[in-house]
Amino acid sequence: MRRIKLIVAYDGTNYCGWQVQPNGITVQEVLNQALSDLFAKKIACIGASRTDAGVHALGNVAVFDTDARMPADRIAFALNTRLPADIRIQGSSEVPPDFHPRFTATVKTYEYRILNRTFADPTRRLNSYFWYGPLDVDAMRQAASYLVGTHDFKSFATAKPEVTDTVRTIYETSLEKEDDLIRFRITGNGFLYNMVRIITGTLLEVGKGDYPPEKVKEILAAKDRKTAGATARPEGLTLVQIRYPEWDFE
Amino acid sequence: MRRIKLIVAYDGTNYCGWQVQPNGITVQEVLNQALSDLFAKKIACIGASRTDAGVHALGNVAVFDTDARMPADRIAFALNTRLPADIRIQGSSEVPPDFHPRFTATVKTYEYRILNRTFADPTRRLNSYFWYGPLDVDAMRQAASYLVGTHDFKSFATAKPEVTDTVRTIYETSLEKEDDLIRFRITGNGFLYNMVRIITGTLLEVGKGDYPPEKVKEILAAKDRKTAGATARPEGLTLVQIRYPEWDFE
Numbered sequence: 001m002r003r004i005k006l007i008v009a010y011d012g013t014n015y016c017g018w019q020v021q022p023n024g025i026t027v028q029e030v031l032n033q034a035l036s037d038l039f040a041k042k043i044a045c046i047g048a049s050r051t052d053a054g055v056h057a058l059g060n061v062a063v064f065d066t067d068a069r070m071p072a073d074r075i076a077f078a079l080n081t082r083l084p085a086d087i088r089i090q091g092s093s094e095v096p097p098d099f100h101p102r103f104t105a106t107v108k109t110y111e112y113r114i115l116n117r118t119f120a121d122p123t124r125r126l127n128s129y130f131w132y133g134p135l136d137v138d139a140m141r142q143a144a145s146y147l148v149g150t151h152d153f154k155s156f157a158t159a160k161p162e163v164t165d166t167v168r169t170i171y172e173t174s175l176e177k178e179d180d181l182i183r184f185r186i187t188g189n190g191f192l193y194n195m196v197r198i199i200t201g202t203l204l205e206v207g208k209g210d211y212p213p214e215k216v217k218e219i220l221a222a223k224d225r226k227t228a229g230a231t232a233r234p235e236g237l238t239l240v241q242i243r244y245p246e247w248d249f250e
Numbered sequence: 251m252r253r254i255k256l257i258v259a260y261d262g263t264n265y266c267g268w269q270v271q272p273n274g275i276t277v278q279e280v281l282n283q284a285l286s287d288l289f290a291k292k293i294a295c296i297g298a299s300r301t302d303a304g305v306h307a308l309g310n311v312a313v314f315d316t317d318a319r320m321p322a323d324r325i326a327f328a329l330n331t332r333l334p335a336d337i338r339i340q341g342s343s344e345v346p347p348d349f350h351p352r353f354t355a356t357v358k359t360y361e362y363r364i365l366n367r368t369f370a371d372p373t374r375r376l377n378s379y380f381w382y383g384p385l386d387v388d389a390m391r392q393a394a395s396y397l398v399g400t401h402d403f404k405s406f407a408t409a410k411p412e413v414t415d416t417v418r419t420i421y422e423t424s425l426e427k428e429d430d431l432i433r434f435r436i437t438g439n440g441f442l443y444n445m446v447r448i449i450t451g452t453l454l455e456v457g458k459g460d461y462p463p464e465k466v467k468e469i470l471a472a473k474d475r476k477t478a479g480a481t482a483r484p485e486g487l488t489l490v491q492i493r494y495p496e497w498d499f500e
Contacts, residue, residue, distance in 0.1 A: 009373065058373065086375070090368075123308065
């Protein structure tokens, strides 16, 4: 058996998120179906990131096992002919049999796009959050910088009973404004449920002048979800990349 | 009666183009409905550009007449609350009563987006054309430059019996590549039916190395549609802006 790693990109608009669930169609379910069709055998892949409904990905990661002989790098092309246009494999490669996309130490990068202009842009509505009022990008950038480092991010997470360790490490944050588009990027070793969206909601409060940038430090210290801003809408969020620094297989 | 000019943006994915027609929903039809609702009176707007099914706009222009007292600049906001998310008015202003968006001399700018990478990007599939093979952008830029000036563009148009004058003036063309995205922009005093898409299809042949750049000169001279490239797909095309240089009302 070989273990194959897939880089998976999707437009999350029409999916109930990544993970298979009874109440709606998911990216994982559609991918499992395409894999099972391609290899004429029931296959269930394991995903790295369980993105929420409406959230996009350029580089989610999934693995599956197969004894088929197809060259690993051709699997991406073969799968794409069986997938709908809103899911596209970006690459396929063989990994060691003990490689697990979630239990392996990872570095993930997310991007949240904020469209800041007077009127909404219908051509970008599905992959950005529109805000018409003024935003102080410098203040947002300063607020985001307080997140870098190893912190307890309990205030920036929707509680899940099975998650007890809420300490994560953020390596880098950036906010770049080009014309009417603000791109907030955040890279870390892991993210709690809704963490990037709650951070973004908090940065929006800072940008509007409702919170001073330093409030982010207080929110971190409070370890209380109620102290942070609202959960920003899903359509602005994209999982850009997942790296596995300890693996040398690519 | 006042004449009101609207700047209209839309994602053309789910529309059968701009113009009202019996066989499908159009942008103009939805806009007429919103105008009629807002002013409690049947209103039919006149559009500047009859974009095709699947083509997008950031700055199409429409006018309508009203005797309502609403301040002209508030109409955009009021209309947007009655429009679906894939149509958004970008501004509204009063224009002289004899202003006609089509019969007035205009300068139109279109953009065609080509996504040039190994695998399709599902998050950008609705507003770009994907091509996986190498493209020589310098050759495409050179080919496009031959279009600048006043020419008979008969070779670059789908024939329409009612159109006899196929001479148009192109003021400027540009091709910019940033990462995996090529943006072809073309500005002129008017465009024939499918003209930008046929020009783009021809530039793609040049980019692939199937036509030398100079062939564009031969195609212009031939005045024969069969000499040009294929009509490029609609989703890559956006009507960016229409200017009315002789009017001074804004």
